Amino acid sequence: MKFIxxxxxxxxxxxxxxxxxSFRREKFIPKGGPDGGDGGRGGSVLVVAxxxxxxxxxxxxxxIFRARSGEGGRGAQCNGRGADDIILRVxxxxxxTDRESGAVVADLVAHDQEAVLARGGRGGLGNxxxxxxxxxxxxxxxxxxxxxxxxLYMELKVLADVGLLGMPNAGKSSLIRAMSSARPKVADYPFxxxxxxxxxxxIDDNRSFVMADIPGLIEGAAEGAGLGHQFLRHLxxxxxxLHVIDIAPFDEAxxxxxxxxxxxxxxxxxxxxxxxxxxWLVFNxxxxxxxxxxxxxxxxxxxxxxxxxxxxxxxxxxxxGCRDLGFAIMAHLEANRAAEVVAESA
Numbered sequence: 063m064k065f066i067x068x069x070x071x072x073x074x075x076x077x078x079x080x081x082x083x084s085f086r087r088e089k090f091i092p093k094g095g096p097d098g099g100d101g102g103r104g105g106s107v108l109v110v111a112x113x114x115x116x117x118x119x120x121x122x123x124x125x126i127f128r129a130r131s132g133e134g135g136r137g138a139q140c141n142g143r144g145a146d147d148i149i150l151r152v153x154x155x156x157x158x159t160d161r162e163s164g165a166v167v168a169d170l171v172a173h174d175q176e177a178v179l180a181r182g183g184r185g186g187l188g189n190x191x192x193x194x195x196x197x198x199x200x201x202x203x204x205x206x207x208x209x210x211x212x213x214l215y216m217e218l219k220v221l222a223d224v225g226l227l228g229m230p231n232a233g234k235s236s237l238i239r240a241m242s243s244a245r246p247k248v249a250d251y252p253f254x255x256x257x258x259x260x261x262x263x264x265i266d267d268n269r270s271f272v273m274a275d276i277p278g279l280i281e282g283a284a285e286g287a288g289l290g291h292q293f294l295r296h297l298x299x300x301x302x303x304l305h306v307i308d309i310a311p312f313d314e315a316x317x318x319x320x321x322x323x324x325x326x327x328x329x330x331x332x333x334x335x336x337x338x339x340x341x342w343l344v345f346n347x348x349x350x351x352x353x354x355x356x357x358x359x360x361x362x363x364x365x366x367x368x369x370x371x372x373x374x375x376x377x378x379x380x381x382x383g384c385r386d387l388g389f390a391i392m393a394h395l396e397a398n399r400a401a402e403v404v405a406e407s408a
Contacts, residue, residue, distance in 0.1 A: 067218040067258075069121035070161065076104025076129040076145045078183035078206025081191070084137030085199065096193050096200055097139045101185030102132030104209040105145035109177050111170035115153040118218055129180075132206060135188040142185060150179070155221045155299065161213040171221065179214065183207030220258055222274035223395055225297035227329070228306035229321050233346040235259070236378035237306060238275045241388055265392045274300065298333065301398055302391065303341040309359055309375070310350035318345075318359075319366045340394075342372045344387065349377035 079101025086094025107129055127150065133142030152158075158168040158179065168177035184207045192200035226234040242261025264270040276297065297303065305325070307318050322343075330337040345363070348356045356375065364373055372390065376383035 067118060069118045069216045070125060071121050071214050071216060072126045072212070073107040073148075073180040073214060074126070074128040074211045075106050075180035075182040075209030076131040077208050078102070078104050078185040079132035079134040079142035080205040081186035081188035081203035082135035082137060083189045083201050083203050086138070093199075095198065096189040097137055098188030098190050098203060099135035099137070099139045099141040100188050100191070101135050101206045102142035103144040103185050104132045104182030104206065105129030106147045106178055106182040106209075107150065107180040108147050109150045109152055109156075109158065109168055109170065109179050111154045111156065111173055111175045112151045113154050113173040115151060118152065118156070118216055120151075121216060129182060129209065131209070132182070132185050134206075135185070135203075139188070139190055141188075144185070145182065147182070152216065153218055155219050157217045157219060159215050159217070161215050167212070167214060180210040180212050183209045219299050220260055220274055221272065222260060222297075222300050223271040224263075224273045224302045224304060224391055225300040226273065226275045226306055227297065227303050227325065227341070229308070229325060231312075232306045232308045233378050234275050234306050237304075237344070237346060237376065237384070238273055240376075240378040240381045240384045242273055263388050263391070265388055269392055269396075271392060271395055297339075298336055300339065301395060303336075303339050304344045304387075304391075305341050306344045306346050307363070308347055309345040309356060309363075310347045319363050322363075322367060340371075342374065343367075343369055345373070345375045346378055348375045348382065349379055 081101050082098035084096070084098040086097045088094060107127055127148055129148045130145035132145050135142050152170060154170060154173055154175075156168075156170050157166060158170075158177075159166050167179060170177065186204040186206045189200045189203050192202040194200075226238060228234050238259060238261045242263045259275045261273050261275070262270050263273050274297065305322065307322055308316075309318060311318065326337070343364070345356075345360050351359065360373065360375055363369075374383055374387045374390070376387060378384065
């Protein structure tokens with residue numbers, strides 16, 4: 063199934079039915095009085111998050127959704143029937159905004175979370191509602207309210223605790239394969255990963271976190287070069303970024319430090335909030351070097367980058383260093399969650 067993470071749709075809620083003007087007519091009751099019923103409510107357009115979906119492909123071709131209008135009122139104080147609502151199902155993590163105002167209409171972060179995209183109009187009042195001691199035969203009624211109409215932008219931001227960030231062919235897909243049950247395509251050429259992948263990293267029976275892998279970034283990504291800029295939105299919900307660096311590039315002319323600085327610059331251009339997220343360095347492919355040479359290169363890169371944060375060395379091909387990395391990530395996430403609970407209770 064093709065991965066689609068954005069879509070433009072139109073939603074049209076149903077109009078309310080109009081109220082009725084009617085008078086009771088029965089044998090021996092020539093002046094029975096008003097008995098016009100109310101109109102029915104127009105159908106609304108709702109959206110529900112579904113964890114069984116992982117793409118917005120359903121909205122790639124079908125983009126206009128119209129709910130039915132409510133029925134008009136009738137005599138004998140019969141109210142019109144309300145129209146059924148339309149329910150749109152989207153993946154968890156979908157953000158829906160109004161294309162005209164830019165306001166967020168719905169941010170769906172939990173399974174079965176529901177929101178109203180366009181509210182149906184209320185039904186009009188029949189003439190029975192206007193009778194009084196001085197108005198015994200009212201002919202007033204109200205038409206139904208029009209339903210809401212909106213043009214919306216749907217954007218999927220996958221829910222992950224940790225995001226993998228790096229240049230093409232840095233070994234991000236291999237790393238997520240080594241640490242989780244995710245099986246993205248792995249090959250020895252750039253841009254092997256064409257869409258985001260999620261993997262659950264289990265530390266033990268009761269402790270786990272979700273890791274996201276996106277296509278690699280290159281210099282100029284903020285201006286549209288490469289593929290990764292299209293999927294950076296999927297890292298906005300993460301709590302931690304792992305900057306994966308190829309410590310043993312195939313082309314010796316490639317400088318990991320230059321690549322790392324270029325990637326960080328692109329990240330800052332794209333989104334300042336994403337740039338300020340906690341970021342760890344992960345030097346991958348250590349199996350391709352002698353341990354002494356690998357340690358020497360890592361120290362040199364850290365010194366040139368003036369890096370003060372956590373540093374890890376891994377070999378995704380055989381899992382070396384991945385277990386230690388997983389435990390460190392889990393401890394970091396648990397500490398953050400505990401701090402958030404304390405802050406909320408304060």
